[in-house]
Amino acid sequence: MSEDKAPGGGATLPAVPVVEAAGVGLTFQTADGPVHALKDVTLTIEKGDFVSFIGPSGCGKTTFLRAIAALEAPTEGTLTVNGMAPDAARQARAYGYVFQAAGLYPWRTIAGNVKLPLEIMGFSKAEQDERVRKVLELVDLDGFGNKFPWQLSGGMQQRASIARALGFDADILLMDEPFGALDEIVRDRLNEELLKLWSRTGKTIGFVTHSIPEAVYLSTRIVVMSPRPGRITDVIESPLPRERPLEIRDTQAFIDVAHRVREGLRAGHSYEE
Amino acid sequence: MRSLGPVLTVLVAILAIWYVGAVLMNARWAEDQAQRAHKTLTTSELVIQTMEQKRPVLPAPHQVAVALWQGVFAVSPTSKRSLVYHGWVTLSATLLGFVFGTAAGVLLAVGMVYNRAMDMSVMPWAIASQTIPIVAIAPMIIVVLYSIGITGLIPKAIISAYLSFFPVVVGMVKGLRSPDAMQIDLLKTYNAGGVQTFWKLRMPSSMPYFFTSLKVAAAAALVGTIVGELPTGAVAGLGARLLSGSYYGQTIQIWAVLVVAAVLAAGLVMVIGGVQSVTLKRMGMER
Numbered sequence: 027m028s029e030d031k032a033p034g035g036g037a038t039l040p041a042v043p044v045v046e047a048a049g050v051g052l053t054f055q056t057a058d059g060p061v062h063a064l065k066d067v068t069l070t071i072e073k074g075d076f077v078s079f080i081g082p083s084g085c086g087k088t089t090f091l092r093a094i095a096a097l098e099a100p101t102e103g104t105l106t107v108n109g110m111a112p113d114a115a116r117q118a119r120a121y122g123y124v125f126q127a128a129g130l131y132p133w134r135t136i137a138g139n140v141k142l143p144l145e146i147m148g149f150s151k152a153e154q155d156e157r158v159r160k161v162l163e164l165v166d167l168d169g170f171g172n173k174f175p176w177q178l179s180g181g182m183q184q185r186a187s188i189a190r191a192l193g194f195d196a197d198i199l200l201m202d203e204p205f206g207a208l209d210e211i212v213r214d215r216l217n218e219e220l221l222k223l224w225s226r227t228g229k230t231i232g233f234v235t236h237s238i239p240e241a242v243y244l245s246t247r248i249v250v251m252s253p254r255p256g257r258i259t260d261v262i263e264s265p266l267p268r269e270r271p272l273e274i275r276d277t278q279a280f281i282d283v284a285h286r287v288r289e290g291l292r293a294g295h296s297y298e299e
Numbered sequence: 300m301r302s303l304g305p306v307l308t309v310l311v312a313i314l315a316i317w318y319v320g321a322v323l324m325n326a327r328w329a330e331d332q333a334q335r336a337h338k339t340l341t342t343s344e345l346v347i348q349t350m351e352q353k354r355p356v357l358p359a360p361h362q363v364a365v366a367l368w369q370g371v372f373a374v375s376p377t378s379k380r381s382l383v384y385h386g387w388v389t390l391s392a393t394l395l396g397f398v399f400g401t402a403a404g405v406l407l408a409v410g411m412v413y414n415r416a417m418d419m420s421v422m423p424w425a426i427a428s429q430t431i432p433i434v435a436i437a438p439m440i441i442v443v444l445y446s447i448g449i450t451g452l453i454p455k456a457i458i459s460a461y462l463s464f465f466p467v468v469v470g471m472v473k474g475l476r477s478p479d480a481m482q483i484d485l486l487k488t489y490n491a492g493g494v495q496t497f498w499k500l501r502m503p504s505s506m507p508y509f510f511t512s513l514k515v516a517a518a519a520a521l522v523g524t525i526v527g528e529l530p531t532g533a534v535a536g537l538g539a540r541l542l543s544g545s546y547y548g549q550t551i552q553i554w555a556v557l558v559v560a561a562v563l564a565a566g567l568v569m570v571i572g573g574v575q576s577v578t579l580k581r582m583g584m585e586r
Binding site: 145 | 481482484485486487488489490491495499500503506582583584
């Protein structure tokens with residue numbers, strides 16, 4: 027993988043923020059009138075950050091992630107990814123995207139699925155095989171390359187879909203509730219593995235979740251959002267160290283951050299009560 | 300083997316109903332004959348006579364079986380009385396029409412999925428084409444093609460294709476559109492082009508739909524060919540055989556031909572089912 031791109035590796039250039047959003051708004055026109063999915067979102071994500079977006083359904087967290095990925099287009103404000111328009115960044119294959127469902131092709135083996143983006147991007151055959159081997163090892167799926175998706179558990183399928191997003195060495199990893207459909211035990215393990223993967227590869231990660239412990243455990247920054255219109259209510263810099271064993275969740279620092287996230291979520295909702 | 304019992308039970312039931320039907324429907328003619336000869340029939344005589352008529356309203360199963368045996372095994376396959384000969388004439392046109400129809404169906408479906416104007420303009424015509432009775436349009440097709448010098452296998456194959464393209468269009472449009480929004484988005488994040496999306500996602504996704512429509516199309520192709528042979532003075536083929544049977548009241552011959560047609564259709568569907576099973580298994584889509 028891209029060890030050379032790890033944070034701190036090249037401190038000479040003034041770093042361009044990975045994501046820079048200023049006053050971003052996004053309004054969907056529906057039959058029932060306009061829906062304000064995002065309003066006045068201003069946020070900067072720096073290289074190597076692990077940023078979680080947390081909030082109830084309809085708060086625009088997924089919409090914002092999709093806007094970064096150029097799967098939705100903002101209707102207001104400016105949004106840049108690696109200093110470019112999001113669509114230019116998409117065409118430059120700046121990010122890997124992990125969806126809530128693994129979405130593996132049932133007609134391809136696990137290796138075949140991981141190879142899919144590599145084929146599309148025109149890597150050579152030898153390079154494809156080499157990269158597939160590396161990323162399957164990275165997500166602990168070596169030896170499962172020749173299996174079909176249905177032969178794997180849900181957690182393993184989701185790991186394969188993460189491998190698929192890692193294969194082409196994008197610096198940004200966008201994850202939309204990737205573990206939302208998994209049980210808590212599997213989720214804990216994958217969270218741990220994701221942190222390891224992040225510290226090994228130095229990627230910038232945008233992570234959508236609606237689990238408070240997950241957000242606090244994983245993130246360097248937690249973006250708390252609230253609905254109608256979708257907006258940011260709080261951005262919390264995590265005081266936790268980058269090295270995080272699972273037990274960190276029992277420390278006072280962890281509990282304090284979780285408390286602040288909960289407060290932020292409650293504040294965003296207050297007008298409903 | 301556990302299913303053997305029920306299968307045999309159903310078969311026996313069908314044969315029993317068929318025999319009862321034969322007795323009931325042929326009894327009138329047997330009684331008329333007896334009356335003219337100033338005889339009265341006992342019940343057992345009546346039953347026997349309903350089963351050995353030359354032109355029964357409903358031939359008994361064993362009469363059809365004998366006709367089948369004679370048509371298939373007792374004459375040379377090149378003879379004009381051979382059901383193998385007529386079956387092959389029909390099957391060859393069916394296969395050609397099936398290939399035409401499938402190709403046309405797939406091409407139309409691809410066009411409709413990728414071109415909105417085509418979707419809006421072609422689909423209504425495809426549906427309209429199937430509302431026209433095939434017996435009405437078949438002679439027109441033969442006449443038009445004859446006038447431009449096309450005769451023989453091709454006109455029948457075109458009528459057969461006319462019926463078989465439709466299920467393929469409907470199935471493939473559905474199949475090519477079966478990938479959900481997430482899968483389309485995924486390819487977008489790779490900046491994949493339209494051609495890549497087609498070959499890597501839409502085409503493989505459509506395979507289960509494709510084979511299902513092929514089964515319907517194969518049966519439709521056979522019907523199309525037989526109908527193409529009916530009103531057109533064809534001298535060979537199952538349709539021609541049906542027509543001559545109905546001219547001369549040869550009900551046993553008609554039933555034998557119907558059985559051959561049914562066996563051919565079942566055979567085609569089974570072959571497609573086999574190819575489907577092997578293909579989907581190799582693709583990992585069937586366990």
